Amino acid sequence: MNIFDAIRKHYNVSGVHATTAPDNPRSQFAVDRYKNHLPKLIKPGMRALDLGCNAGRYTFAMEEMGAIATGIDFAEIPLRHAKEVAQKRKSRCQFNIGNIAALPYKENSFDLALLPQNNGYLSYQTLESLTVQLKEILSDNGIFVVIMHDELVKRAGEETLLERYDVQTGLMEGHITLPGKGVYAAPWVFWTVAFAKYIIEKHLALEKVEQIEDNRFMLVFCNKKK
Numbered sequence: 001m002n003i004f005d006a007i008r009k010h011y012n013v014s015g016v017h018a019t020t021a022p023d024n025p026r027s028q029f030a031v032d033r034y035k036n037h038l039p040k041l042i043k044p045g046m047r048a049l050d051l052g053c054n055a056g057r058y059t060f061a062m063e064e065m066g067a068i069a070t071g072i073d074f075a076e077i078p079l080r081h082a083k084e085v086a087q088k089r090k091s092r093c094q095f096n097i098g099n100i101a102a103l104p105y106k107e108n109s110f111d112l113a114l115l116p117q118n119n120g121y122l123s124y125q126t127l128e129s130l131t132v133q134l135k136e137i138l139s140d141n142g143i144f145v146v147i148m149h150d151e152l153v154k155r156a157g158e159e160t161l162l163e164r165y166d167v168q169t170g171l172m173e174g175h176i177t178l179p180g181k182g183v184y185a186a187p188w189v190f191w192t193v194a195f196a197k198y199i200i201e202k203h204l205a206l207e208k209v210e211q212i213e214d215n216r217f218m219l220v221f222c223n224k225k226k
């Protein structure tokens with residue numbers, strides 16, 4: 001099974017739960033982490049894209065901050081939940097099924113793209129191809145916001161890598177046990193902030209790297225077309 005199929009399967013099987021459902025206050029903690037950061041980047045009427053939106057908690061949050069927000073994800077089950085919540089709330093958020101590796105959007109469709117803690121699901125090649133796509137899809141001066149942790153910071157002090165680690169691809173073949181549902185492949189790619197920055201900066205201009213928590217970083221890039 002390839003990395004995309006494995007991730008899609010595990011997110012469809014795990015479905016939506018209290019800590020991820022945008023209509024459950026217990027999921028709010030994830031949005032609150034960025035309450036001093038995201039609102040500063042979002043201007044009223046901005047067209048914002050949530051990459052790997054799951055059930056849409058960041059998509060809805062960006063709408064509440066004034067954006068015209070769209071979420072995309074390749075797992076149908078959480079996306080269905082997002083659409084139901086949008087209908088109930090009479091939200092204008094759009095939710096699209098699709099793979100980050102091949103986005104279904106035309107040139108100049110968004111002013112901001114957010115990748116919130118989802119880079120670990122992307123291979124090095126996929127993050128670069130996403131960045132190249134964003135060069136077209138983002139408007140002039142549109143921004144790409146990546147929120148990520150750094151595997152080396154996480155592992156400081158450890159002498160061994162816990163998961164099986166492939167030196168050529170950076171892939172760590174982890175597994176996740178979903179209570180009552182079984183054990184599923186949960187591949188995760190070894191990312192450092194420096195490497196993500198290096199790849200994205202080849203195509204978009206770095207604006208800033210901000211440390212949000214001990215091991216949570218926000219990288220902001222700008223699409224300078226001219």
Ligand SMILES: C[S@@+](CC[C@H](N)C(=O)[O-])C[C@H]1O[C@@H](n2cnc3c(N)ncnc32)[C@H](O)[C@@H]1O
Pocket residue numbers: 004007008011020030051052053054055056057058072073074075078098099100101116117118121122
């Ligand atoms: C940890 S969840 C985060 C969801 C959301 N950002 C949140 O915090 O509620 C990661 C999501 O990214 C999606 N995802 C991972 N790789 C993807 C890809 N290549 N294309 C589309 N969606 C992807 C998964 O299906 C999953 O819903």
